[in-house]
Amino acid sequence: MSANAKISRRAFATGLAVLGFGRRTSLAQNFAGLGGDASGFASVIPGRSFEFPYDHGPHPDYRIEWWYLTANLKDSAGQALGVQWTLFRQAIQPGPQREGWANQQVWMGHAAVTRADTHLYSEAFARGGVGQAGVEAAPFHGWIDSWQMRGIDRMSAMNVAPLEVNASSAEFSYALRLEADRALVLQGEAGYSAKSERGQASYYYSQPHFTAAGTVTIDGKPVNVTGQAWMDREWSSQPLASDQTGWDWFSLHLETGEKLMLYRLRQAQGQPYLTGNWTGLDGRSVALASRSIDMIPTVTTEVADRMLPTSWRIVVRDRALTIETVPLNPKSWMGTRFSYWEGPVSFTGTHHGVGYLEMTGY
Template sequence: MNASGLITRRGVVGGAVLAGLGGTALAQGFAGLSESAEGFAPVVPGRTFAFPADHGPHPEFRIEWWYVTANLIDANGGAYGAQWTLFRQAIAAGGPREGWANQQIWMGHAAVTRQDIHRFAQAFARGGVGQAGVEAQPFHAWIDAWEMRGLDPVSDENIAPLELKASGADFSYTLRLGALRPLVLQGDGGYSRKSLREQASYYYSQPHYTAKGILTVDDRPVDVTGMAWLDREWSSQPLASDQSGWDWLSLHFNSGDKLMLYRMRQADGQHYGSGKWIAPDGTAEQLASADIMMTPLIFTEIEKRKIPTTWRIAIPRMALSIECSPLNARSWMGTSFPYWEGPISFAGSHTGLGYLEMTGY
């Protein structure tokens, strides 16, 4: 296929994604995630997770993602961030159709960040033709040449070891991810509420990855090591009609603890929060909305939007009070549905590294 044909096909697929998510999506919640989920499976409490099956796709639900972030350093202590995400979006309910009639749309995002640069790329694919997908066993998630692939032997409970690959016009990376501890069910046994109403997702994480590999920017490869975090979520309507987006953090403490936090921004200012504190031995404690205080401190103007890029986080019950600062305040993902995402460091009562994602601004 010639270049113009490829662009045309990707334009059609990208248009299908936009149509599937709704032309007025941003006014109704980030990426249309607050729209009606009629015909799709509901998220209800009490699900029993089963692995490796739940590492694979759930086409009866409307949306789903496989999302990895990595905090990395080179041999000289230079800091980097890497991100890899595969999204699945059903544009119509019902059983999967064959070939180009398949109603699953796939979208990939990848990025590399350091203090002076932020590079990103995106890719689109239609389901049913082999261009993108996820297989639970042996684990393999891909879109074009980007992939997250299980390395033999893969532990179903750890979803490790994995090889992660992505590339854009001016960056690429290949990382090997390992984990000795099992994944963590977020929320109440994997049932993660997003509001005081029925909005929820099924959600688990693997926060214990170690990472090692090669990261290339502008044809200059560097060896990197560090820590990585996998999030897996699927749902049919994770946002309420009065929620515009979320602010999410994954934190690696120097003590070995881990922390996931998010707040769903509501129009009335009564934002809904949740989190999970994960001890070094893997035991976890759920945090309620009332436990969490997230206060933006410094804003960065990007594309005429004011983005809160420095935060104060306090959880008095856990004696936590920290200030989170970005490695690069301009870590803007200028993709079809733009958002801010990048590596951070934090200090105060606790110190460490992590990732911040903010949608719907």
């Protein structure tokens, strides 16, 4: 083994240790130390002007960032499926970017497929600076190993479409084409998404208008699928306060064509922090007042030796919305190094539709 190889492996192992990759743990506080001190990293402040396609690419001055896709699909027989494709970037040290194995970026990819009777997931890790993982803004291309999210056919920077997305493991694979006829939306207040009343925040935008078509293969059996998809983009250096223990997040496609994003940030003491955005048929995203939102667990399920709230009653009084959500598969546990629950849901009530639920910190 060469000296360079020894340095490379040691550098990679050090990066994993800094992030806690040597043990399975909860995503919320432990991945990237989301509630820890962010000295030396860039700060999230209100009033930022977003630039596209530039902001589709990485922001290495910030500590944590993700490109997050979920899709609610059906096969030709009408069976519901869910798909997840996620790429995380984590800076283990602030400062100018170094070359090669000295680069301070670590990448993590998660992929999953979900049916009512199964939930399969896979993960990948890569060190930055060596080409194994990364994101390029223009032409847009995100990857980790062979998993790809790529702009095609003169992709529109404002629509983030069309895209091709694929991932595979020993148990499953998928390949989807995503189209969107409307522009992305800025979440929070013009893209500034507050996470607490003490100043924690992220920059956050979404493309909730994707239509999806392609194939999903489980245990060697491919099926054609169509449906809707949602991509979230967030970056920050300290998105949580030190006493926040995790979050419950919904992205919901209403049958009317409107979109709803909600999340509840749980705190060790006191009431959770609630916020969200409503995207109308005109494509305009409007922040929702916390006082108008209720997110109430109604059913808990034992998953991975813990109790999780897998069904919810959601109320948005400003929009006259009251719905009950149910999971496609209540056992949609991502038993990855940073474990969490992520899976498709459907809902009924004053409005009907489908979406995704993510829960961390349990």
